[in-house]
Amino acid sequence: MSVMSMTGFARVDGGAEAAPEGGESPIPWTWTWEIRSVNAKGLDLRTRLPSLAEGWESRIRERAQARLARGSVTVTWTLEQADRAKVPQVVVNEPFLxxxxxxxxxxxxxxxxYPTAPSLDRLLAIRGVVEVVERVADTAVIAALEAPALADLDRALDGMVEARGREGAKLKAVLETHLDEMAELTGRAVAAAETQPAALRARMADQLALLLEASPPVSEERMVQELALLATKAEVREETDRLTAHVAACRELLSDGGAIGRKLDFLCQELNREANTLCSKAVDLELTGIGVELKTRIERFREQIQNVE
Incomplete structure (x- = not known):
């Protein structure tokens, strides 16, 4: 499966003939489906339909849920008469006449x-005798158009999936670049950590001097505890190993594709936690700088995965 973005747009135009109520001849109608999608925590579907077509909402929702896992999705259907059917209907108010x-x-x-009988043109010119009525869709029209219109909705949803797939491919490339940068920074952190023993010995010597000069004197047990704590904090191998493992897990998810957005978000939290710990354990400026840069890359990664389905 490919990586899917939650951002996309699709449009499908269609048409068919349908007769309004009252036994009129069928007239052509045209419609447009437009689907817009942006990121969201779950699948949030909104429909904008003519009032007579609001009963379609459950069928629209079923079709969308079968294709989309996450995103704020707006589905709009507009209906009007085809151009060749827009000639208004002239109705004579015969009772009034x-x-x-x-x-x-x-x-x-x-x-x-009267010297002459009223002519027909004069009679028709009287206000209220002739009415121009625009044809509008009624329940009979909506019922007749349901099947072809929903078939076009399926096409629009397929187009939305394709659009989100195209965006997802671009997004995957960006995310992989961020992961490459995180892996490179983690490698630098491992190399920098190898130089920490000398810095650590200097800090332990300073700490020991402070403890020996303390008044009242610090017990030997307390000095051992302080030095052991300092030595423990300076060991960052566990953090760099976990960073490497989390980066590898992110790569695997991107390779698998599908609805991976929530899993990537969780891994991003774990990456950030390890980067914070790395910074807190650093005993020199080089490792601190690497940790800060790593946190910046992780934040950029987090911003991008908000668009992953």
Whole structure:
């Protein structure tokens, strides 16, 4: 499996014909699926659908969960009539028109005779006689479009997986560079630790002199404890061994791929813990500097793995 990023974008356009309620002829509709994804602790899915299509949410969620493990994912579906179907529907308010004609007959019966009968164009020009109605999707349209629209959603989700895979490949290269730097710094720490005995002897001599000059005098048992503690703190082989092991474990995870973000985050915490201990045990500036530089590389590594699925 490849390393997957949680960042991605996918878009799929589609269309089909569907007839609104009322027995009208089918008209063409077009739609667009857009999916956007950024990093998150888990899988946080949000849908933006027309109100009549909100019942699709559970099926959308099932499809997304089958392909994506983590990320804040927003799925948007927009629907409209195809260009060739956007001619508005003209509706004549026949009851209102009959009322107008009935009023004319009544007025004529009362002696108000018009020289000419009202023409059709004048009657249609009366406000309220003719209405222009935009066709809108109704429950019949949504039901008819569900199967082809969700098939296009599958295509969009596949595109999102591909996009996150491409980002993941770039991210993997960056993470491997950080691991190379950490491995190199760990090797330098091992080499620097070999020079610590001389520095340690000097510090032990200074510490012993302070203890001997203390007033009241320090017991022999106390001096042994202090010197043993100093010697123990100066041994960093255990920390460098664990750093090496954690770097190797990170490399193995990157090689395996899949949903490895949480595991990498845990290993990053362990790397940081060992680097902190290394700094606290350092008895010279060289090893301290290596430890600080190592902590900087680990922090950069941690920032990048926040985008790993």
């Amino acid at each position: 009959r009322e107008i004609l009935a009023l004319q007959e009544k007025l004529e019966a009362d002696g108000l005779v």
